[in-house]
Amino acid sequence: MGGKINWNKIWAISMKDMKEAFSSLSISGPMIGIPIFFAVLLPLFTFYIARYAGSTIIPQIAGISVPQSFGNLYFIEFFSINILGPIFMTMPIITASVLAADSFAGEKERKTAEALLATPTTNTELLIGKIFASLIPAVLLTIAVFIIYASITDYLSLSSFGIAIFPNIAWYMMLLNSPFLALTTIGLVVLISTKVRGIKEAQQISTLLILPLLVIPFASIFNLAKLNLQFFIILLIVLLITSSAVLYLSEKFFDRERFILS
Amino acid sequence: MYYIVAKNVSKYFSNTKAVENISFSLKEGERLILLGPNGAGKSTLLRLLSGILRPDTGYIEILGNKTVPYNSEINRYVSFLGENYALYDNLSVIDNLIFFGTLYDIEKEEIIERAKEILSRLDAIEFINRKVGELSRGTKQKIAICRALLNKPKVLLLDEPTAFLDPHATDELHSVIEEADATIVYATQRFDELHKMKGKIMLLDHGRKKAYGSLEQILSSIKDINVEIYLLNEKKLLLRRWNFIQKRNKINAKLKSASEIPELIEDIVKEGGKILSVSYLRESISNEWVVK
Numbered sequence: 001m002g003g004k005i006n007w008n009k010i011w012a013i014s015m016k017d018m019k020e021a022f023s024s025l026s027i028s029g030p031m032i033g034i035p036i037f038f039a040v041l042l043p044l045f046t047f048y049i050a051r052y053a054g055s056t057i058i059p060q061i062a063g064i065s066v067p068q069s070f071g072n073l074y075f076i077e078f079f080s081i082n083i084l085g086p087i088f089m090t091m092p093i094i095t096a097s098v099l100a101a102d103s104f105a106g107e108k109e110r111k112t113a114e115a116l117l118a119t120p121t122t123n124t125e126l127l128i129g130k131i132f133a134s135l136i137p138a139v140l141l142t143i144a145v146f147i148i149y150a151s152i153t154d155y156l157s158l159s160s161f162g163i164a165i166f167p168n169i170a171w172y173m174m175l176l177n178s179p180f181l182a183l184t185t186i187g188l189v190v191l192i193s194t195k196v197r198g199i200k201e202a203q204q205i206s207t208l209l210i211l212p213l214l215v216i217p218f219a220s221i222f223n224l225a226k227l228n229l230q231f232f233i234i235l236l237i238v239l240l241i242t243s244s245a246v247l248y249l250s251e252k253f254f255d256r257e258r259f260i261l262s
Numbered sequence: 263m264y265y266i267v268a269k270n271v272s273k274y275f276s277n278t279k280a281v282e283n284i285s286f287s288l289k290e291g292e293r294l295i296l297l298g299p300n301g302a303g304k305s306t307l308l309r310l311l312s313g314i315l316r317p318d319t320g321y322i323e324i325l326g327n328k329t330v331p332y333n334s335e336i337n338r339y340v341s342f343l344g345e346n347y348a349l350y351d352n353l354s355v356i357d358n359l360i361f362f363g364t365l366y367d368i369e370k371e372e373i374i375e376r377a378k379e380i381l382s383r384l385d386a387i388e389f390i391n392r393k394v395g396e397l398s399r400g401t402k403q404k405i406a407i408c409r410a411l412l413n414k415p416k417v418l419l420l421d422e423p424t425a426f427l428d429p430h431a432t433d434e435l436h437s438v439i440e441e442a443d444a445t446i447v448y449a450t451q452r453f454d455e456l457h458k459m460k461g462k463i464m465l466l467d468h469g470r471k472k473a474y475g476s477l478e479q480i481l482s483s484i485k486d487i488n489v490e491i492y493l494l495n496e497k498k499l500l501l502r503r504w505n506f507i508q509k510r511n512k513i514n515a516k517l518k519s520a521s522e523i524p525e526l527i528e529d530i531v532k533e534g535g536k537i538l539s540v541s542y543l544r545e546s547i548s549n550e551w552v553v554k
Contacts, residue, residue: 012364016350016357023352115348115409118312119365120337256314256332261275 005128009121013129017103018137027102031095035141038091039148046079047156073161080153081170082227086216088149089174089181092142093209096182097189099134101202104193108259117256127251131186138182146175173232180239185209187246194258263326265290265417265445266311270320273306273469280306282469283320288445290416293461296449297480299542303469304449305345308419311447312342324417338366341415341444343423347406351395355381355405358394359412366413373412380408383438384431399426407435411442418444424455429494429538433458451542453489453523456480484520488543491515491526494536501529514543 021027107113116126150166157165189206196202219225266288273281281303288294296304309315311322313329313336322329327336349358356377363373381387386404389397394405403426410418418439424432436458439446448459456463456477463480465473473483491513499508504526506515515526527537 006367008367009365012361016353016361019357020350020352110351111346112348112350114309114312114314114344114346115342115362115406116365117314118337118340118342118344119362120334120367121365122334123332257316260309260314 004122006125009125010129010132013121013126014132014136017130017133021099021102021133021137027098030098031137031141034094035091035145038088039145040152042084042087043149043152043156046076046084046153047160049075049079073157073163076153076157077165080165081168082220083217085170085174085227086213088145089177089213090210091145092138092178092182093185093213094207095141096134096138096185097203097206099137100130100186100189101199101206103130103133104189105196105199105202108262109198113260117260123251123254123256127190127254131183131247134186135179135182139179142178143175146171169229170227170232173229173236177232177236177239180236180243183243184239184246187243187250190250190254191246194253194255194262197262263290264288264323265292265325266447267323268311268320271307271310271317271322272319273310273315274318279469281310284471285320286464286474288447290445291443293446293448293459295456295459295461295463296447296466297451297456297463297542298466299451301468302466304466305421306469307466308342308421308447308449309344311419312340313337338413339416340419341410341413341417342419343406343410343421345421345425347402349394349402349405349409352393354393355390358405359409362409363412368413376412377408380411380438381405384408384434400428400431403427404431407438411438415442415444418442418446420446421449422451423448424450424452452539453520453542454537454540481520481523485518487517487520489515489517489523490541490543491530492538493530494538497534499530499533499535501533503529
């Protein structure tokens with residue numbers, strides 16, 4: 001993304017998009033509802049299972065022999081990382097796809113694109129502004145969800161088992177992967193926004209990125225993948241390359257005329 | 263120096279010729295009125311001039327610079343008001359104006375000062391802190407006009423800016439535009455606006471230039487025309503000399519030439535009709551005509 005960059009314009013575009021998105025119930029509703037589900041209900045659910053069924057479920061689903069005394073704690077740890085971890089990683093994808101679709105395809109749907117594109121903003125300023133508008137809330141919401149989720153889980157595990165589960169390296173790595181998951185999603189939305197007419201189409205296509213993540217819990221249950229440090233480093237490298245490639249392509253192929261006419 | 267030069271400009275959408283071989287040039291302060299019914303190519307030509315569409319053939323120069331590839335620096339001095347009001351409904355009027363003003367590199371204080379000045383002229387200052395989505399279509403249009411004038415443009419591209427405005431607001435808009443000191447391309451399908459704007463008129467139909475010249479020349483060049491007239495009142499008219507149909511305050515009239523429009527208007531006014539607008543109508547409604 002070369003050329004002169006005016007950061008005032010970029011910030012104005014980001015702020016405008018964020019203000020607009022969060023003043024709309026159809027955007028702010030899922031933005032708040034989904035994190036509450038992730039952060040509050042899931043740890044309670046996990047704890048309930050761990051407390052009453054963990055030591056019997058783990059050996060069955062993972063084929064691991066678990067010492068009886070550590071059964072419940074091991075379950076909550078296994079479940080939090082291997083099952084809920086990948087689900088947690090869909091958060092930046094869901095939020096980024098909702099916000100980016102609203103930011104790009106929304107301009108077309110609300111018929112504001114022409115006025116925006118006729119202003120003296122470069123493609124680079126426009127794209128960076130809109131990428132920030134989706135990236136910043138997506139990452140902040142992911143961090144907020146992580147903190148709430150970790151606090152609730154730690155409170156429950158400390159009060160029951162006397163040991164805090166979070167923070168741990170796997171969750172730090174998941175957090176580190178989050179911005180790149182969001183960036184890949186946003187880049188994909190930019191790429192497809194010149195092809196689709198409205199917000200829903202853009203969202204539907206971009207949320208397909210969730211599917212590979214949802215395979216991970218099953219892979220881990222059947223012992224096909226281990227969500228350890230090595231796994232997350234490989235994932236981070238893959239996401240770095242993918243997000244860079246998608247963003248590069250989205251800037252290279254962004255075309256004002258095609259954006260307006262599609 | 264020419265502020266706008268369009269040379270053999272054509273634009274096609276699939277197999278449709280939206281604009282075909284249009285050429286014209288305007289110097290500083292000159293005005294061009296694009297007249298034509300819906301689908302004549304007016305909006306496409308304005309979008310081409312704004313740089314957001316690329317001509318398939320020919321070229322456009324704005325302030326001496328070609329519009330392709332897109333040059334954001336030129337657009338610092340250009341304003342484009344499209345057929346949609348293009349404001350963000352969830353933001354307040356002033357937030358919309360500050361946003362667009364910032365994209366034109368104008369300081370916030372200057373944006374607010376200028377916005378207040380223009381909105382006062384357009385009788386819309388009371389809405390400055392209201393959300394755009396809460397406003398009437400006419401008020402939204404006034405805000406959009408304010409947005410288009412914020413950067414004191416050298417080139418002003420207006421696509422039917424008086425649509426949805428009442429007669430008073432239309433007059434006020436014309437006087438604001440006159441004072442804008444810009445080179446203007448103004449698209450309209452309303453005949454009643456032609457005498458309010460100084461400048462040459464280009465008659466467009468199916469993307470082609472049908473005529474170019476003064477108001478008199480243009481009116482006499484348009485034969486067998488359908489016009490749509492809206493009245494401010496619902497006065498039932500007789501208009502014995504004319505082929506027309508009237509539904510409440512809307513009159514569709516079939517004329518031999520556009521030069522008959524002033525006579526028709528005169529007759530309507532004589533019978534107590536108050537004219538709101540007189541527009542170019544493409545659609546054939548011949549099966550509805552009362553033959554006299």
